[in-house]
Amino acid sequence: MPDLTQLSFAQAAAALAAGTASSRSLADALFARIDAVEPRVKAYLSLDRTAVLADSEAADARRAAGQARGPYDGVPLAIKDNLNVTGQPCTCASKILAGYTAGYDATVIAKLRAAGVIPCGRTNLDEFAMGSSTENSGYGPTANPWDLERVPGGSSGGSAAAVAAGEAFAALGSDTGGSIRQPASFCGVVGLKPTYGLVSRYGLVAFASSLDQIGPITRTVEDAAILLDLIAGPDPQDSTTLPEQAGGCAAALADAAASVRGLRIGLPREYFETEGLDPEVRRAVEAAGKELEKLGATLVPVSVPTQKYGVGTYYIIATAEASANLARFDGIRYGFRDAAAQDLMQTYRLSRAHGFGPEVKRRILLGTYVLSSGYYDAYYLRAQKVRTLIRNDFTRVFGECDLILAPTAPTPAFKRGEKAADPLAMYLADIYTITVNLAGICAISLPCGFSAGGLPIGMQLMGPALGEKRLLQAAQAYEQTANLANRIAPLGV
Amino acid sequence: MPSPTAPHAIDVRYVADLARLELTAEETAKYQAQLGVILHHVEQLLEADVAGVEPTAHATRLVNVLREDKVQPERCLDRAAVLANAPAVLDDQFIKVPAVIEGEDG
Numbered sequence: 001m002p003d004l005t006q007l008s009f010a011q012a013a014a015a016l017a018a019g020t021a022s023s024r025s026l027a028d029a030l031f032a033r034i035d036a037v038e039p040r041v042k043a044y045l046s047l048d049r050t051a052v053l054a055d056s057e058a059a060d061a062r063r064a065a066g067q068a069r070g071p072y073d074g075v076p077l078a079i080k081d082n083l084n085v086t087g088q089p090c091t092c093a094s095k096i097l098a099g100y101t102a103g104y105d106a107t108v109i110a111k112l113r114a115a116g117v118i119p120c121g122r123t124n125l126d127e128f129a130m131g132s133s134t135e136n137s138g139y140g141p142t143a144n145p146w147d148l149e150r151v152p153g154g155s156s157g158g159s160a161a162a163v164a165a166g167e168a169f170a171a172l173g174s175d176t177g178g179s180i181r182q183p184a185s186f187c188g189v190v191g192l193k194p195t196y197g198l199v200s201r202y203g204l205v206a207f208a209s210s211l212d213q214i215g216p217i218t219r220t221v222e223d224a225a226i227l228l229d230l231i232a233g234p235d236p237q238d239s240t241t242l243p244e245q246a247g248g249c250a251a252a253l254a255d256a257a258a259s260v261r262g263l264r265i266g267l268p269r270e271y272f273e274t275e276g277l278d279p280e281v282r283r284a285v286e287a288a289g290k291e292l293e294k295l296g297a298t299l300v301p302v303s304v305p306t307q308k309y310g311v312g313t314y315y316i317i318a319t320a321e322a323s324a325n326l327a328r329f330d331g332i333r334y335g336f337r338d339a340a341a342q343d344l345m346q347t348y349r350l351s352r353a354h355g356f357g358p359e360v361k362r363r364i365l366l367g368t369y370v371l372s373s374g375y376y377d378a379y380y381l382r383a384q385k386v387r388t389l390i391r392n393d394f395t396r397v398f399g400e401c402d403l404i405l406a407p408t409a410p411t412p413a414f415k416r417g418e419k420a421a422d423p424l425a426m427y428l429a430d431i432y433t434i435t436v437n438l439a440g441i442c443a444i445s446l447p448c449g450f451s452a453g454g455l456p457i458g459m460q461l462m463g464p465a466l467g468e469k470r471l472l473q474a475a476q477a478y479e480q481t482a483n484l485a486n487r488i489a490p491l492g493v
Numbered sequence: 494m495p496s497p498t499a500p501h502a503i504d505v506r507y508v509a510d511l512a513r514l515e516l517t518a519e520e521t522a523k524y525q526a527q528l529g530v531i532l533h534h535v536e537q538l539l540e541a542d543v544a545g546v547e548p549t550a551h552a553t554r555l556v557n558v559l560r561e562d563k564v565q566p567e568r569c570l571d572r573a574a575v576l577a578n579a580p581a582v583l584d585d586q587f588i589k590v591p592a593v594i595e596g597e598d599g
Contacts, residue, residue, distance in 0.1 A: 103574035196552040210551050237568070239558035240551070312535040323512060330513065332590050337580035344591045345513070353515035361514060365524055366531065368512040369503050379535070384548030386541050391549055423527050424534055440552020465552075 004029035008486050009170040009223040012075045016063065023056035023063075023074030023118070026169075030076060030120065034167050037491045042142050043152075043162035045081045046089050047121035052076060055118040062116070072230065073116025078168035080159050081122040082129055083214070084203040085109050088119070092205050093137035094127045096329050096336045096355030106203020107238065108172065108214050108231040115230050123171060124158030127357045128326065129179055129207045131155050132429040135420055136359040143416075144186060145489035146455055150413040153183030159217045160187040164456075166488040170218040170227060174204055176211045177314050178408075178433025181445035184217055185408035185458025188447045188487055190475070191217045192224040193433075195465045196440035197242035199228075200235035208321035209240075211314075211437040219486040221446060221476040225249040228468060244466060252469040256480070259473040261296030265289065265461075266401030270307040271432055278411040284449040284457040285407045288478060292405070295477050300401045306390045310435040311427055313390065316370050316383035317438070323367030329355065362423060387438050394439045394464070403474055404462040407432050408445040412455035432460060441465050444475050447484040456487075503528050 004026055007015060015021035031049060038044060059074030068074075079085060082092045084102035086109075091097045109119060126136035134142045134157025142157045144150040145165035152161040156173030160183035163171050173180040175193040184191025192215045199214045206212060216227035232246035252259075267289060272282060289299050331337035331351025338350035356364070370379035397404065409429060419426040436443040441464055448459040459478075463471035479485050505525045509516045516524070576582050581589035 100578050101574070103570045103578070197555070236560065240553055240555060242553060242555070306541070309538055309541055312538045315531060316535060316538075327513075331580060333588055334575075334578035334580070341591065343595075344593055346515075347591050348513040349515035352513055356514075358520075361516075361520070362524060362527065364512050364514060365505060365508050366528055369508045369528070372508065372511060381548055382538055382541075382543060384550060385543035385546040386538050387549040388546050389541060389543070391552070424530055427531070427534075438549075438552075 005033040005166040006488060007169060008220045009075060009218060010220065010226055012169050013071045016074055017071060023059040024053065026074070027052050027056040027076055027118070027120065030167065036493045037145070037165050038167060040143060040148055040491065041145055041161050041165045041167065042140060043123055043158045043165060043167055044121045045091060045093065045124050045139055045158065048088065052118060052120045059116055059118065069114065069116035072226070074118065075169060076118045076120030077112065078121045078123050078159055078162045078171035079109070079119050080125055080156050080171065080173050082125060082174060082205040083109060083172060085119050089122060090205065091139070092128045093125045093139055094356065094360065095138045096351070098336060100334055104203065107200035107235045109203065111231050117230065121162070121168065123156070123162050126155035126157070127360050128205065128322070129155040129174055129176055130322070130359050130363055132178070132182055132426050133416070133419065134158060134183070135416060136357060138357050141416060144413045145491055146188060147413065149415055150455070151186065151416050153186035153409070153413065155179040156217060157183045160184050160189055160191065163187070163189045163217050163219055164489050165491060170216060170223050172214060173217045174212055174214050175437065176207050176318060177437050178430040180215045180217055181433050181443060181458070181460060182409050182430060184445040186413040186456065188456025188484070188489070189217055189219050190221055190224050190447070191215065191445045192228060193436060193443050194228060194232065194468060195242070195442040196437070197240050198232045198244070198466065198468070200233070200238040200241050202235055202237035206325040208318040209325060210321060211318055219488070221444070221472055221479050221485070222250065222253055224444065225253055225472045242466070249468055249472050252473055253476050256473040256476040257295070259470060260292065260477040263297040263403065263474060264300050264401040265292055265297045265474070266300045266302035266397055266404045268302050268304045268307065268397070268404055268406055270304050271406040274410060274431060276410050276428065277407065280451045281407050281409070281411060281457050285405065285459045288448040288459045288482070289405050291481055292474065292478055295481065297474070302397045302400050302404065304393050304397055304435070306386065306393045307435060309386050309390065310438065311431055313383045313386045313438055314430070314434040315366065315427060316379050317387065319363045319367030320371050320380050321367070323364045323371065326360065326364055331355070359423070390435050391439045394441055398464040403467070403471060406460050406462070408458035408460040409433070412451045412457055436462055442468050442471055444471055446475050446479060447487065448482060449484070503532060
């Protein structure tokens with residue numbers, strides 16, 4: 001019996017269809033791999049094996065009866081722990097939500113269940129998705145499966161690590177400023193940040209509502225397309241979803257090779273001239289550009305002058321929205337309430353003081369400040385205007401090219417503790433991913449090589465709003481020449 | 494309005510009060526220093542020419558998505574599930590909270 005955990009999400013579904021694997025055997029294989037590597041990787045915050053086995057046996061029964069819910073009925077999927085799944089914890093890696101049990105399914109979970117996909121384990125993250133290393137988890141850090149001394153990136157570090165370690169076929173993450181793409185880059189896997197509004201945010205615990213999007217973390221571009229097709233689409237429960245119907249991304253991959261011929265790929269000068277860009281990353285991404293050129297694409301020099309404002313704009317807008325969104329965590333209706341409080345005000349102050357971790361407090365303070373009387377115009381309003389400039393830049397550039405190629409992160413995975421004491425240095429790890437969220441466009445990170453030290457390097461392709469098909473086509477065309485798909489960190493097992 | 498050249502004179506204690514966040518003296522000092530550094534970086538935005546530029550609050554083209562104002566019971570959360578997450582419950586139907594109006598018993 002081959003090791004089933006080596007299969008991609010699509011291959012796992014194919015094995016079910018062929019009868020060479022059952023849903024139960026997929027779950028058992030994942031559990032065995034988790035037993036072997038999870039003590040070192042620590043990708044998961046919780047995993048209800050009993051529920052997964054019950055779901056997998058039910059899926060097998062449906063398939064045996066000819067009533068499978070579709071090709072993915074019975075394939076397990078890891079879920080970032082900031083998405084509500086009925087009956088499961090949803091801690092957001094925060095002590096303030098310890099003991100919370102979700103009373104409903106996020107829309108993406110409901111859609112996946114309708115397709116038979118089995119939620120299998122809740123993955124670690126930076127508390128409330130605030131961070132770039134998963135070191136800000138209230139329950140301990142996750143390790144990078146390629147080098148256990150290093151971070152997996154963040155905030156969806158648990159999802160990326162689980163997929164890279166073979167502890168999941170694929171996973172869901174969320175991306176507010178790079179939280180899907182940057183960990184995908186650090187862990188040598190694929191991460192897709194869909195166009196804002198393409199995927200419902202209902203049931204995703206809000207960090208920055210105008211920036212948050214849910215998306216897949218996978219080991220192949222095909223899996224990212226499949227999962228996007230399953231989770232996308234308008235939702236009455238999220239009034240910011242776009243009316244466009246989901247689907248067709250996986251099917252569009254049949255034309256991947258043809259789509260690249262004549263494709264104009266922009267290389268933004270500012271992204272390659274950044275101080276702090278690791279030369280190995282730069283070379284790997286430039287080499288990927290040359291590969292795309294060989295496939296028939298045309299490389300076009302472009303300029304995104306507002307790129308330098310990305311981090312500053314983001315840390316005003318995202319923290320402002322976070323300070324409002326996290327006001328709901330006040331010890332009243334759910335979550336941690338500090339028993340030492342003597343009155344209502346103390347209940348708020350102490351519950352939040354002892355429930356939130358340091359990075360969350362830092363961002364609440366920053367967000368509260370930029371929204372406070374006397375500072376609103378200088379910070380928040382100005383940042384919203386610069387956000388318009390950033391959007392305009394992308395609109396103009398997408399008139400000059402079809403997709404943009406850039407690094408996902410300026411460096412490969414850094415060491416645990418390396419940036420923990422310097423919040424600004426940590427924020428600058430997101431320098432290449434943040435503007436995509438501010439502009440609301442789509443982007444994907446996929447592996448484009450390894451450093452001399454054996455660390456994965458990711459490249460980022462960005463596309464205009466609702467440009468997912470072309471984005472995924474180009475990504476898959478590159479993936480097929482690069483021979484970097486479906487790599488699993490060996491972890492000495 | 495703060496001075497446009499030095500808007501990062503943040504008073505962390507005051508902001509923490511606004512945010513309903515109890516801070517230790519050690520935390521206050523730490524955040525005072527760290528947020529000063531971050532705000533200094535953010536000041537880069539002062540260079541950007543935003544004259545006549547409209548602010549962007551949201552990345553989609555959508556405005557005012559409306560629905561009929563009627564109760565959708567199937568979308569209401571189950572009361573028992575909601576109360577199970579509450580820190581304190583009264584009579585299996587209320588979330589018990591500290592006294593909101595001074596002078597009354599909690």
